[in-house]
Amino acid sequence: METKNTGNVCEEQVFDTIFKANSKTVFNYIYYKFGNEEKAHDAVQEAFVKLWENCAKVSPEKAKSFVYTVANNLYLNVIKAEKVRLKYADKTLKVTHESPEFLLEEEEFKQKLNRALDSLPENQRTTFLLNRIDGKKYAEIAEMEGVSVKAIEKRMHLALKSLREKIEGI
């Protein structure tokens, strides 16, 4: 995942590489937090414009954490209690040999999962989705969130636990 960037962030090419490697994750990261695509777009915009403005001061190795910090700080003051309703891209373009009942049940389960995810605390949801969707390692998430790996493991554990409880109605 780590792109080896030599040279200056102010160089167009280096900047573009950093952008392509990280912009999607920044977008997702903010989206998982707030469930708001517009905010996520703005965060990407803001973070990378800031990176460009400070390109002389930020080394390519530090650029990644720089953009996450900016994106994170951007919504520090946003009320976290906002009701989140995440949407996911449609992935049902697969040929199945499953029975209609099974598919229906599967669809039902997905909806339950989505609702359960929406009701998770923001930090658990973000951590869980970064791992499940973006395939981020716990260490990477820890770096993005600015907490220890252990804390991320804890969040994952709690997220899984409460997802099961919510889906099964315990």
Place this chain on the structure above:
Amino acid sequence: MQENHLAKWLNNDLTEAELAAFKKSDEYASYERIAAASGQLKAPDFNADEALMAIKNQRTLQDTKVVQLHPFKKFLRIAAVAAVIIFGSYFYLNTLNENIVTQYAETKEVILPDKSKVQLNADSELSFSERKWNKERNVELKGEAFFKVAKGKRFTVATEAGTVAVLGTQFNVENREGFFEVTCFEGLVIVSFEGKETKLPAGTSFMVIDGTIIESPKSKLLQPSWLNNESTFKSVPLKYVLDEFQRQHNITVETQGVDLEQLFTGTFSNTDREIALKSISAPSQIKFKFEGSKVLFYVDKNP
């Protein structure tokens, strides 16, 4: 079972034994399903290229040069500085004293603000403050000048050697190097010299040569002789006479074997150089000759 074992399980960090135990548990199937289903999830589409373009557009907007809307700002700045300098120097020059200077062989008449008249002899300098004139009638003098002071408040002439104070009169002040002379022609003049005050009635003189006060005889003149283009001396060392000659005729004087301390009494013309030279050399029994622009006084060994 390890702490946060669910997280470890997702990360394949469980030991085989732990994994086996976990698989046997009731909730394993549910977790397996959640993990599988969540792995199928996909975040909304994000077009990185589009977003990059947007940022680059914004960047160009930000990089746009700012055009100064006040092209006259620079000019105004210069104008302000110039105004400060002009007003500053105007006020500064205004507070400066009036200064009148005469060169060699030059005399000048100065009318003071109260119509007092000052005749300035050659190589002299007079300065006074026009601004303060109504408060105090003070002038500073270097060299020689004849004063006709209008009646009024105390009038003071300050020189390096001493000060002369009057109320309204006519008098002459001369202050050259080592030589200070005040002559009163009308009224009463008070001379302060080294802390002592001397009152000079009309027709008397006060003379100091090299720090010593010298009694000088009464003068019958109504005004100093230099006003009539003559320089008059009574028992004055020759060196001061030659200095005055130099000033009046704008010519460099050199001497050879001449006793400069001998006293000279007499008058020389300030206009005719030949007659003046004769007037000085004859009574002093010395000779003179021109050497280019200089004149040399010497003692003739073989009379």
